[in-house]
Amino acid sequence: MDTFLEVSYSACLLLSIILAVTNRKALKSRQLFFFIPYLCLVLAQELVLAYIYTVGPTGMIYNFYRLITTIVFTLFFYFIPVNTPSRRIIAWLLGLYLAVWAITFGLLHSVSQYNSYLSMGGGLVITASALLFLLNYFNLDNRREEKNWLPVVWVTIGMIVYFPVVNVALTLYKYIYAYQATIFDMLLYNAIPQLMSIFMYSCFTYAFYLCQKKN
Numbered sequence: 656m657d658t659f660l661e662v663s664y665s666a667c668l669l670l671s672i673i674l675a676v677t678n679r680k681a682l683k684s685r686q687l688f689f690f691i692p693y694l695c696l697v698l699a700q701e702l703v704l705a706y707i708y709t710v711g712p713t714g715m716i717y718n719f720y721r722l723i724t725t726i727v728f729t730l731f732f733y734f735i736p737v738n739t740p741s742r743r744i745i746a747w748l749l750g751l752y753l754a755v756w757a758i759t760f761g762l763l764h765s766v767s768q769y770n771s772y773l774s775m776g777g778g779l780v781i782t783a784s785a786l787l788f789l790l791n792y793f794n795l796d797n798r799r800e801e802k803n804w805l806p807v808v809w810v811t812i813g814m815i816v817y818f819p820v821v822n823v824a825l826t827l828y829k830y831i832y833a834y835q836a837t838i839f840d841m842l843l844y845n846a847i848p849q850l851m852s853i854f855m856y857s858c859f860t861y862a863f864y865l866c867q868k869k870n
Contacts, residue, residue, distance in 0.1 A: 660846060660849045660850065660853075661849065663849075663853050664849045664852050664853050664856075665701070667852070667853050667856040667857055667860070668694065668697065668698060668701070668852075668856050669698070670856075670860050671690075671694055671856045671857075671859045671860045671863065672691070672694045672695060672698065674860050674863040674864060675687075675690050675691045675694060675859075675863050676691055677863075677867075678863050678864070678866050678867040679691060681863075681866035681867045682863065682866050684803070684866075685803070685804065685806050685807055685866055686731060686734055686735055686807070687806065687807070687810070687862070687863070687866065689727065689731065690859065690863075693727055694859075696723070700716065700720055703716065704716060713769070714766075714767050714768045714769035714770075715766055715767045717769050717774070718760070718766055718769060718770060718773070718774075719766075721773065721774045721777045721778075722756055722773075722777070724777065724781070725749070725752055725777035725780055725781055726749065726753075728781045728784065728785075728814065729745060729748065729749045729752075729780055729781060729784050730749070732745055732784040732785060732787065732788050733745045733746065733749075733784070735788060735804070735807065737788065737791045737792055737795065737800070737804055737807075738787060738788050738791055739791075740791060741787040741788075741790070741791060744783075744787060745783075745784045745787060748780045748783055748784065749780060752776055752777060752780045755773070755776065756773055759773060771825045774825060775822045775825050775826065778818035778819070778821060778822045779818075779822065781814055781818050782814065782815060782818045782819055785811045785814045785815050786815065788807070788811055789808070789811055789815075792804060792807075792808060805865060806862040806863070806865040806866045807862065809858045809859075809861050809862040809865065810858060810859055810862045812858050813854065813855035813856070813857070813858030813859055813862075814855065816851065816854060816855065816858075817851045817852065817854065817855040820847065820851050821847060821848050821851055824847040824848065
């Protein structure tokens with residue numbers, strides 16, 4: 656089951672990248688073009704982690720990965736025209752997160768040690784920004800605008816499901832680890848992020864498909 660999840664996760668990520676590159680022109684009108692370099696970065700990170708797991712700790716990579724993910728996704732929602740009324744809130748959330756991240760690793764902890772609290776904080780910032788987008792989207796009165804931003808809704812659904820579920824797993828990590836809880840014969844704290852990643856990247860892939868279809 657472990658191998659099956661890893662293969663499924665990699666396949667979903669690769670398919671998402673391929674469809675994004677194939678539909679790159681259609682992605683621009685929905686502010687989704689940046690997903691191409693971001694997903695390639697995720698793929699590169701997975702390849703690096705596969706090697707580092709065998710030679711040393713991976714805390715620094717995860718710390719910077721969540722920082723980059725939080726910045727990228729928050730700015731994504733910030734620049735969507737539908738989100739204009741909420742831009743100030745999104746900017747404050749991102750600014751607060753960056754300040755806490757800098758203080759934590761600049762004064763309190765080593766950046767080489769994985770910090771689950773900052774990881775959860777980044778997930779909360781992304782989820783809040785995604786919810787603000789949905790709130791503004793469902794307040795649209797223009798049917799054409801609703802159809803135009805529908806692919807972004809699917810991207811948002813993927814994030815809103817992924818980050819809260821993974822945050823819960825991080826919160827309960829000590830208990831899950833202590834009891835060695837499993838699902839389908841796989842340790843729960845390893846299975847949950849991969850399962851949620853498969854769901855999120857599937858949502859991304861469908862969103863990229865919709866961009867081409869609607870064009």
